[in-house]
Amino acid sequence: MKFEVSGQLWYQVNGPATVITSLHCMRTAGQDVSEESFVTSRPVESFEEISVGLGQSRFARLALGEAGEISFDYSAEVTTSPSFVPLGDLFQPGLEHFAQEVVPFLFPSRYCQSDVLRQTAADLFPARNTTYERVSMIVDWISNHLGYVSGSTDEQTSALEVLEKRAGVCRDFAHLGIAFCRALTIPARYTTVYAYQLQPQDFHACFEAYINGEWYLFDATNLAPLNGMVRISTGRDASDAAVATLFGDIMGTGLSVRCQCLDDHFQPVRRQDLENRGEAFVLA
Secondary structure (H helix, E strand, C coil), X not given: XXXXXXXXXXXXXXXXXXXXXXXXXXXXXXXXXXXXXEEECCCCCEEEEECCCCCCCCEEXXXXXXXXXXXXXXXXXXXXXXXXXXXXXXXXXXXHHCCCCCHHHHCCECCXXXXXXXXXXXXXXXXXXXXXXXXXXHHHHHHHHCEECCCCCCCCCCHHHHHHHCEECHHHHHHHHHHHHHHCCCCEEEEEEEECCCCCCCEEEEEEEEECCEEEEECCCCCCCHHHEEEEEEECCHHHCCCEEEEEEEEEEEEEEEEEECCCCCCCCCHHHHHHHCEEEECC
């Protein structure tokens, strides 16, 4: 599938500042990025693309000079090749067989305090025949017990606080899903995407669970079709994959996001469709 994506960020700069943005789509074996552009509304002191942390996420680091307004405008055409895997093919090897790059996604992290949630997770999600079924239980529980409420949380809110509030936004749904998975010794990671048919358009967050050598995508909000998502970044939680991290005297003033499918016959696939077909979904 082919998508046209764009993301714009606006800022008021009042003094020396640096911004690290995560707008660039990842390049993976199943996601090809072309016709890519990153433009600033005025000259900056320096710009470079960097890759830091876990995974292949792409960041832009910009040092800003003069005070005043500035905006960043990213756009790209992206072709994705997601996979659908029969549930009968899934099994989970023991922890001792996990690849070393997967192990960090078992550890507690800033927003996903899985070590504190071990007993809660064990009580809520008893062992099932497969790891995938257990993750599905987590997603169902979050969907049924958390309300999607814009403005109910902020960038400091953790999975524990979301569990207490029983409300949040997409990043909070993802953090709680990750924390529950890790508490049950299931590797899980945070994923940001451009999401086709998400209304209103915004940057979207979900999570992936590692099962039998693949990262399977889950979205407890069910706000957008899984096959309409274009990967931006991955990490342990939002601290590794924030859309923008600000340093210095600078304040965000707005953003705009767009994701358009360029294929004529897009058929949305959501969680219920996967269940009906007996399949799991791997994002490109």
